Amino acid sequence: xxxxxEPLLAWPAEGVTRAPYRVMSDLEIYRLEQERIFRGPVWxxxxxxxxxxxxxxxxxxxIGETPVIVARNKDGAVHAFVNRCAHKGAMLCLEARGKRQxxxxxxxxxxxxxxxxxxxxxxxxxxxxxxxxxxxFQLADHGLEPVRSVAFEGLIFGTFxxxxxxxxxxxxxxxxxxxxxxxxxxxxxxxxxxxxxxNNWKLYMENSRDPYHAxxxxxxxxxxxxxxxxxxxxxxxEHGGWHSMNFSKGATMRQGxxxxxxxxxxxxxxxxxxxxxxxxxxxxADGITVAIQSIFPTCVHQQIYNTLALRQxxxxxxxxxxxxxxxxxxxxxxxxxxxxxxxxxxxxxxAGFVSMEDGSVGEYVQRGIAGxxxxxxxxxxMGGREIASTTASRATEATIRGFWTGYRTLMGF
Amino acid sequence: MTASxxxxxxxxxxxxLHTRYIRxxxxxxxxxxPALFTETCLxxxxxxxxxxxxxPLAVMECRSRGMLVDRVTGLRRINVYEPQxxxxxxxxxxxxxxxxxxxxxxxxxxxxxxTGDGSMILFSAGIYLDRIVLQDGCTLFAERVVVADSRRIxxxxxxxx
Ligand code: FES
Ligand SMILES: [Fe+2]
Numbered sequence: 001x002x003x004x005x006e007p008l009l010a011w012p013a014e015g016v017t018r019a020p021y022r023v024m025s026d027l028e029i030y031r032l033e034q035e036r037i038f039r040g041p042v043w044x045x046x047x048x049x050x051x052x053x054x055x056x057x058x059x060x061x062x063i064g065e066t067p068v069i070v071a072r073n074k075d076g077a078v079h080a081f082v083n084r085c086a087h088k089g090a091m092l093c094l095e096a097r098g099k100r101q102x103x104x105x106x107x108x109x110x111x112x113x114x115x116x117x118x119x120x121x122x123x124x125x126x127x128x129x130x131x132x133x134x135x136x137f138q139l140a141d142h143g144l145e146p147v148r149s150v151a152f153e154g155l156i157f158g159t160f161x162x163x164x165x166x167x168x169x170x171x172x173x174x175x176x177x178x179x180x181x182x183x184x185x186x187x188x189x190x191x192x193x194x195x196x197x198x199n200n201w202k203l204y205m206e207n208s209r210d211p212y213h214a215x216x217x218x219x220x221x222x223x224x225x226x227x228x229x230x231x232x233x234x235x236x237x238e239h240g241g242w243h244s245m246n247f248s249k250g251a252t253m254r255q256g257x258x259x260x261x262x263x264x265x266x267x268x269x270x271x272x273x274x275x276x277x278x279x280x281x282x283x284x285a286d287g288i289t290v291a292i293q294s295i296f297p298t299c300v301h302q303q304i305y306n307t308l309a310l311r312q313x314x315x316x317x318x319x320x321x322x323x324x325x326x327x328x329x330x331x332x333x334x335x336x337x338x339x340x341x342x343x344x345x346x347x348x349x350x351a352g353f354v355s356m357e358d359g360s361v362g363e364y365v366q367r368g369i370a371g372x373x374x375x376x377x378x379x380x381x382m383g384g385r386e387i388a389s390t391t392a393s394r395a396t397e398a399t400i401r402g403f404w405t406g407y408r409t410l411m412g413f
Numbered sequence: 414m415t416a417s418x419x420x421x422x423x424x425x426x427x428x429x430l431h432t433r434y435i436r437x438x439x440x441x442x443x444x445x446x447p448a449l450f451t452e453t454c455l456x457x458x459x460x461x462x463x464x465x466x467x468x469p470l471a472v473m474e475c476r477s478r479g480m481l482v483d484r485v486t487g488l489r490r491i492n493v494y495e496p497q498x499x500x501x502x503x504x505x506x507x508x509x510x511x512x513x514x515x516x517x518x519x520x521x522x523x524x525x526x527x528t529g530d531g532s533m534i535l536f537s538a539g540i541y542l543d544r545i546v547l548q549d550g551c552t553l554f555a556e557r558v559v560v561a562d563s564r565r566i567x568x569x570x571x572x573x574x
Binding site for chain 1: 458459460462463466468469470471472473474475476477478479480482483486487490491492493494495564565566567568569570571
């Protein structure tokens with residue numbers, strides 16, 4: 001067999017009810033992901049429009065391993081481009097955010113405008129008529145590599161691919177509806193978390209979509225009845241399961257199922273010394289109190305009671321990923337609600353009562369699967385083998401099978 | 414101008430409070446940690462990134478002693494995390510006396526975290542911004558704001574800084 005034409009990986013015959021552990025550690029597969037997923041025909045979350053409110057405002061972000069700048073031009077239009085000087089490749093902008101008239105590279109002072117077009121080259125005509133660029137050098141040929149971007153309901157997404165479908169079509173109606181549900185009025189950023197996880201980026205994507213683990217691993221959820229599988233809820237899938245949402249309605253809990261099962265997630269006889277942590281306000285008429293939306297490949301949009309956030313997963317090699325949280329509220333929050341959001345932020349982020357475990361559980365998997373052979377796979381059969389939306393039960397891994405469906409399609413596995 | 418002359422006894426009591434704070438955490442006597450704060454205290458961990466931009470989000474924010482107690486309950490009985498220990502190094506304490514029973518303090522901290530398998534990392538470095546009050550002859554934190562220099566947190570932050 002010719003090694004050049006042999007696929008990197010043969011997916012198990014069972015299909016997406018199995019995921020080979022090798023995809024979590026293989027360097028060649030990781031490199032191929034950068035090309036086929038991060039430069040592939042999908043949309044990547046970049047930032048919020050609220051972060052670049054006025055002309056000249058910019059924010060740096062990532063698409064996979066590629067650093068990206070998102071800037072608002074003088075005419076108000078949003079532009080995204082790679083944060084890499086077209087001369088010798090130096091990173092152009094080192095700040096996380098700010099305001100600029102133009103981007104000037106520190107190395108040799110090539111200067112770009114807010115659309116990413118090259119406007120000037122230092123000593124282009126040389127010095128004393130000697131040196132300089134060749135006479136046929138055209139500024140127009142050396143702009144920053146553009147990223148196609150779209151602003152949708154206050155969120156900005158980008159793609160390198162001309163083949164990415166129109167954004168709303170890519171999301172599908174249910175995912176569009178969930179974004180509209182939350183982004184129905186102007187938002188304001190309350191702050192950021194950045195969390196380094198020592199696991200492959202896909203382990204976090206699986207975790208974020210996994211309604212099965214949520215009320216088992218996260219005992220805080222279950223103990224304080226914030227989220228249980230005995231509440232009304234469901235999973236909603238779009239685009240063949242590439243995107244998913246799982247949700248629950250806090251007010252609808254039935255007793256039973258957890259009690260007496262020995263699942264460690266219900267800690268008996270426990271109370272909060274300061275129960276004000278769990279005070280919340282019903283903000284949405286549909287009664288949904290927890291909604292975790294995962295947009296393929298690496299964007300997570302969450303509502304956990306009154307905490308609202310976007311999470312962006314940034315791969316940093318096969319064994320590390322960084323989670324970027326942007327936590328927000330609404331511009332018109334009254335003081336009481338704002339206060340509640342900030343207090344409930346104790347539930348989320350790297351120190352969150354609910355979410356701290358997610359920073360480490362991927363690492364437990366990564367450590368557990370070290371040394372596995374090429375025929376070792378994860379078993380993903382909870383809720384059957386199909387990939388479909390349901391409100392019947394959240395004891396399912398259909399959302400994860402959906403992720404692997406998208407992954408296999410793009411990777412050609 | 415009594416406010417500008419730091420009472421020696423108060424200074425000693427403040428240093429002592431800092432030492433007891435380190436001991437309760439580094440010796441894993443977390444149950445004793447809330448007692449170092451006033452009933453209506455503020456304990457907050459934020460990052461330089463959020464702090465400098467005036468963004469209110471905190472990594473951890475306890476607005477009462479009860480919330481500190483709840484953090485300890487979480488660590489002991491609810492949350493799941495790998496066994497770990499901190500080693501605090503605190504230095505550069507400055508004390509500004511506000512009135513007879515209140516001082517505003519600042520110090521630098523550095524925390525090394527060691528996990529069960531022996532890996533040891535420089536987990537966090539930054540500053541403590543404190544308001545310390547004298548209550549019934551004891552110094553207590555009325556406010557401790559931890560500003561971490563790095564915006565990044567490795568894996569998770571379970572034990573308070
Ligand atoms: S690398 Fe940017 S100007 Fe030379
Ligand atoms: Fe989780």
